[in-house]
Amino acid sequence: MKIGTAKHSYQADEALLTTRPQRLWMGLFALGLCIAPFMLDNYWLYLACLVAINVASATGLNILTGYTGLVSLGQAAFMAVGAYTVGWMQLRLGTPFLLNIVAGGIVAAAVGLLVGLPSLRVKGLYLAIATIAASIILHFVFVNWQSVTNGNSGLTLTPATFLGTPLTDYKQLYFVFVPITALMVLGAANLFRTRVGRAFIAIRDRDISAEVLGISLLRYKLTSFAISSFYAGVAGGMWAYFFRVVTPESFPFVYSIFFLAAIIVGGMGTILGAILGAVFMTLVPELLRFGIDWLTPVLPNAAAMLSPVRTIVFGLLIVGFLIFEPKGLAEIVQRTRRYFHLWPFKK
Amino acid sequence: MTGALDSGATGAARLEVEDLSLSFGGLKALRGVSFSAEPGSITALIGPNGAGKTSMFNCISGFYKPQKGSVRFDGRDVTRMHPPERAALGFARTFQNIALFRGMTVLDNIKLGRHAHMKTGLLQALAYWGPAQREEMELRAEVERRIIDFLEIDHIRNMPVAALSYGLQKRVELARALAMRPRILLLDEPVAGMNREETEDMARFILDVKEEWGTTILMVEHDMGMVMDISDHVVVLNFGEVIARGLPHEVQADPHVTEAYLGSGDPAALMARLKGETGTTGNSGAPTDDRREDVA
Numbered sequence: 001m002k003i004g005t006a007k008h009s010y011q012a013d014e015a016l017l018t019t020r021p022q023r024l025w026m027g028l029f030a031l032g033l034c035i036a037p038f039m040l041d042n043y044w045l046y047l048a049c050l051v052a053i054n055v056a057s058a059t060g061l062n063i064l065t066g067y068t069g070l071v072s073l074g075q076a077a078f079m080a081v082g083a084y085t086v087g088w089m090q091l092r093l094g095t096p097f098l099l100n101i102v103a104g105g106i107v108a109a110a111v112g113l114l115v116g117l118p119s120l121r122v123k124g125l126y127l128a129i130a131t132i133a134a135s136i137i138l139h140f141v142f143v144n145w146q147s148v149t150n151g152n153s154g155l156t157l158t159p160a161t162f163l164g165t166p167l168t169d170y171k172q173l174y175f176v177f178v179p180i181t182a183l184m185v186l187g188a189a190n191l192f193r194t195r196v197g198r199a200f201i202a203i204r205d206r207d208i209s210a211e212v213l214g215i216s217l218l219r220y221k222l223t224s225f226a227i228s229s230f231y232a233g234v235a236g237g238m239w240a241y242f243f244r245v246v247t248p249e250s251f252p253f254v255y256s257i258f259f260l261a262a263i264i265v266g267g268m269g270t271i272l273g274a275i276l277g278a279v280f281m282t283l284v285p286e287l288l289r290f291g292i293d294w295l296t297p298v299l300p301n302a303a304a305m306l307s308p309v310r311t312i313v314f315g316l317l318i319v320g321f322l323i324f325e326p327k328g329l330a331e332i333v334q335r336t337r338r339y340f341h342l343w344p345f346k347k
Numbered sequence: 348m349t350g351a352l353d354s355g356a357t358g359a360a361r362l363e364v365e366d367l368s369l370s371f372g373g374l375k376a377l378r379g380v381s382f383s384a385e386p387g388s389i390t391a392l393i394g395p396n397g398a399g400k401t402s403m404f405n406c407i408s409g410f411y412k413p414q415k416g417s418v419r420f421d422g423r424d425v426t427r428m429h430p431p432e433r434a435a436l437g438f439a440r441t442f443q444n445i446a447l448f449r450g451m452t453v454l455d456n457i458k459l460g461r462h463a464h465m466k467t468g469l470l471q472a473l474a475y476w477g478p479a480q481r482e483e484m485e486l487r488a489e490v491e492r493r494i495i496d497f498l499e500i501d502h503i504r505n506m507p508v509a510a511l512s513y514g515l516q517k518r519v520e521l522a523r524a525l526a527m528r529p530r531i532l533l534l535d536e537p538v539a540g541m542n543r544e545e546t547e548d549m550a551r552f553i554l555d556v557k558e559e560w561g562t563t564i565l566m567v568e569h570d571m572g573m574v575m576d577i578s579d580h581v582v583v584l585n586f587g588e589v590i591a592r593g594l595p596h597e598v599q600a601d602p603h604v605t606e607a608y609l610g611s612g613d614p615a616a617l618m619a620r621l622k623g624e625t626g627t628t629g630n631s632g633a634p635t636d637d638r639r640e641d642v643a
């Protein structure tokens with residue numbers, strides 16, 4: 001155990017990245033993110049943008065479900081709120097896209113606050129059902145509030161413009177989305193260095209003794225809902241600029257399950273977990289598709305035969321994680337780190 | 348926001364409980380209990396299993412709403428206040444069944460204690476800039492200097508609580524309570540389940556808290572040796588009623604007290620405790636509240 005903390009180094013001790021290898025890896029990763037768009041073809045850039053959007057939303061859900069212990073199946077609906085807000089502002093007000101995205105987050109946060117109200121009374125499955133009910137109500141609103149949402153035909157957006165340039169190709173969007181997502185992940189990591197994040201964890205672990213420590217359950221449960229849906233709203237806003245069509249079917253209920261699965265597979269209650277989980281859930285189905293493509297020369301109708309198998313393999317992978325690595329992908333990374341940390345002194 | 352309630356007052360507070368009654372359905376856990384804890388002193392609340400001691404604590408910290416009577420803190424009626432508001436006023440407590448956050452490190456557990464006295468809001472927290480960072484650094488420095496050194500837990504500060512021995516967990520819980528800037532410290536069986544050496548350490552820490560911090564302490568304890576050694580005043584509960592009160596040696600000599608304990612069906616253990624022979628009495632009562640399920 002490395003202790004020996006000299007009194008003046010609390011700042012270093014409380015930093016996000018405390019060891020040199022950690023900083024090194026992070027530097028390499030950031031560098032990789034910067035040069036990746038110049039190496040990737042359009043298809044992979046498309047996936048990279050999608051990953052950025054999903055990481056942002058999964059990080060939000062992780063704050064609520066992983067750190068505060070409030071199960072929500074409404075994340076996709078909150079994303080839809082953000083996407084519609086962005087679409088409406090873009091079409092009706094013509095405001096700058098960064099402002100629209102932030103507004104999408106704020107409107108989603110307000111809706112999240114409302115949806116979070118039942119969390120003061122119910123937990124676990126009951127809360128999950130309440131958030132499903134909220135999703136259904138929101139879907140109804142999207143279909144029927146014609147004047148704002150344009151009903152079933154939805155909204156078609158013009159491209160976002162940044163400094164006069166329309167952001168039309170994936171490389172341009174990548175350079176907008178990745179920094180936004182990076183900032184959001186950094187914000188989430190910061191949160192857990194302060195009283196706010198500690199309060200969330202306290203509520204998750206023992207809400208009764210949290211109260212004795214002066215943590216207001218009302219205030220912090222609602223805060224957690226608000227911030228989680230803010231993240232969803234911003235992600236939904238990016239989604240809107242990415243696909244440029246927002247309809248009531250853009251954010252189906254399975255998309256909420258997708259995010260819950262992502263944080264479970266990645267590792268609940270860890271910043272890294274939400275990232276890894278979102279990457280896994282977004283990319284693995286694609287990788288499996290490649291597997292099938294490679295088989296096609298050997299097995300002429302592989303695509304037709306194996307497509308269902310792909311879904312099954314994906315499902316099995318998730319189940320496998322639940323059984324063999326219940327703490328998620330983040331735990332594998334931690335273990336590897338510990339191993340190399342001790343290496344070559346490992347007993 | 349709870350921080351706004353922070354009166355800014357410091358120093359020991361006087362706690363008065365007046366004519367407090369609490370029942371669970373038909374069961375009368377407390378019947379018209381009155382007593383007070385004087386500023387800067389150690390008051391022990393003793394009594395056989397099921398006498399109502401923990402229920403009393405739960406009324407004082409705001410979990411249970413008594414049907415009758417009042418709790419006053421430095422003259423201010425707090426009977427209807429919620430637990431977080433009381434925390435901001437300076438109520439701090441430890442639990443009979445350790446209520447630490449087991450997945451968090453010792454340091455984070457202790458920091459949590461300061462929650463009610465901190466100001467960082469959501470936006471500052473997300474950015475971790477200026478005031479938020481400064482507040483965290485001040486907290487860290489103070490926790491290190493005033494609490495971690497004081498309770499001799501330097502070597503475990505970065506360990507997850509779940510990995511610690513029972514005795515150390517109790518000490519971390521005391522540390523967390525101290526981080527709350529207590530003006531009254533409620534300790535529910537601080538040495539239950541500890542061995543002799545751990546008990547002596549804990550007794551010394553409690554005395555040091557009284558002397559160096561000047562905090563008012565109210566303590567529930569079955570270990571009579573410790574009660575006799577460190578308390579200034581003793582209140583005896585039996586079946587939810589106060590049956591005796593006074594200086595430790597007066598209470599020890601009171602025939603009602605001996606009788607109450609004899610009535611609890613464990614005379615041999617009692618005599619041993621009264622002589623202060625044992626430091627490992629532990630608690631053997633029936634489950635009394637919903638927090639018991641996750642005892643360490």
Ligand SMILES: Nc1ncnc2c1ncn2[C@@H]1O[C@H](COP(=O)(O)OP(=O)(O)OP(=O)(O)O)[C@@H](O)[C@H]1O
Binds near residue numbers: 371374400
């Ligand atoms: N939440 C509750 N619901 C119902 N009955 C309760 C509850 N809490 C306590 N009681 C009952 O109230 C009585 C007093 O319990 P309490 O926990 O206050 O005793 P105690 O003096 O702390 O005992 P011990 O020494 O065993 O800790 C007991 O009969 C107990 O069963």
Ligand SMILES: [Mg+2]
Binds near residue numbers: 400443
């Ligand atoms: Mg008790």
